[in-house]
Amino acid sequence: xxxxxxxxxxxxxxxxxxxAPLTADRPKPMIPVAGRPLIDHALELVREYGPETxxxxxxxxxxxxxxxxxxxxxxxxxxxxxxxDTGGGLRAALSHLGDGPVFTMNTDAVWSGPNPLQxxxxxxxxxxxxxxxxxxxHDNAIGHDGPGDFIQGDDGRxxxxxxxxxxxxxxxxxxxxxxxxxxAFSLNLAWDRMLAKGRLFATAxxxxxxxxxxxxxxxxxxxxxGYGDV
Numbered sequence: 001x002x003x004x005x006x007x008x009x010x011x012x013x014x015x016x017x018x019x020a021p022l023t024a025d026r027p028k029p030m031i032p033v034a035g036r037p038l039i040d041h042a043l044e045l046v047r048e049y050g051p052e053t054x055x056x057x058x059x060x061x062x063x064x065x066x067x068x069x070x071x072x073x074x075x076x077x078x079x080x081x082x083x084x085d086t087g088g089g090l091r092a093a094l095s096h097l098g099d100g101p102v103f104t105m106n107t108d109a110v111w112s113g114p115n116p117l118q119x120x121x122x123x124x125x126x127x128x129x130x131x132x133x134x135x136x137x138h139d140n141a142i143g144h145d146g147p148g149d150f151i152q153g154d155d156g157r158x159x160x161x162x163x164x165x166x167x168x169x170x171x172x173x174x175x176x177x178x179x180x181x182x183x184a185f186s187l188n189l190a191w192d193r194m195l196a197k198g199r200l201f202a203t204a205x206x207x208x209x210x211x212x213x214x215x216x217x218x219x220x221x222x223x224x225x226g227y228g229d230v
Contacts, residue, residue: 002100003126005171006052008117009090009097009104010042013059013079018213019108027061029107030068031212034222037068038212039107046105049117055096056107059083087185091177099174101126104187106168110221113207116169123156123203124171130199131172131191135164142210142224143217150202158202159195167209 016028023031029039039056046054058065059079066076077093084092090104101124103117120134135150135158147162176190194200210221 004124005101005103005121007097007100007102008046008049008051008054009093009102010039010046010054010056010074010107011086011089011104011168012039012065012107013057013062013083013089015060015083016108019215022215023060025061027058027065028213029056030064031218033110033212033218034225034227038110039065039068041110042105042107043072043074045111045115045117046103048115049121051103051117053097055093057084057089057093082184084184086187087177087180087190088183090172090174090187091180094174094177097174101171101173104170104172108212109168110210110212110225111205111207112209112224113205116167116205116207116209119205120169120171120203125201126173128199129171129173129201130176130194130197131170131201133158133200133202134167134169134205135202136167136205136209138163138165140205140208141165141167142208143214143220144211152202152204156201156203157198158200164202164204165209167205 012029016023019028030037055075057077075096124132144165149166150158151161151163210224212221
């Protein structure tokens with residue numbers, strides 16, 4: 001089993017409820033930002049990093065996304081008839097992803113700064129870590145409301161609490177997923193088990209990131225990408 005991540009799971013199956021009404025006729029990853037679908041912004045970073053395998057899951061209004069990705073060397077993991085949430089969706093895609101740790105990445109954000117996958121990989125230590133979360137100081141998390149998701153200890157171990165904002169990008173060992181009985185479940189369940197063992201870690205991204213989960217996030221994201229000032 002490999003120790004370094006060479007596969008990326010792009011989460012693209014959600015209903016995009018916060019992005020309504022723009023998701024009435026398309027899945028959220030196909031919402032345009034700066035003239036390109038959101039998922040293409042994620043794919044640009046992924047391809048720049050150069051993993052062996054890229055997988056995207058689909059569920060809500062999937063055909064537009066499938067058509068968009070059909071010539072892009074991205075494997076499609078269909079979630080049907082029910083959506084499986086992040087943990088269940090990742091587990092269902094393991095036949096595409098293979099063994100060993102994987103990146104998982106949300107597709108409703110844009111980034112400005114160094115390649116976040118590269119920065120995460122440079123900090124990954126499989127001997128100590130079962131998951132490594134890429135987080136941001138609140139001032140660098142544009143469009144994010146709330147006090148934050150995780151705190152970071154002096155040794156890099158993560159704990160839950162206000163502080164750093166989770167970016168939606170991580171490296172995670174997938175073997176723990178097989179111990180969870182539910183078919184549909186959040187990766188929060190896996191993180192809780194890692195927290196109990198002291199094997200959940202966090203690191204801070206050195207650039208900026210914008211949440212594009214709501215319609216007002218589009219203008220903020222386009223500004224971050226150079227269409228104005230944030």
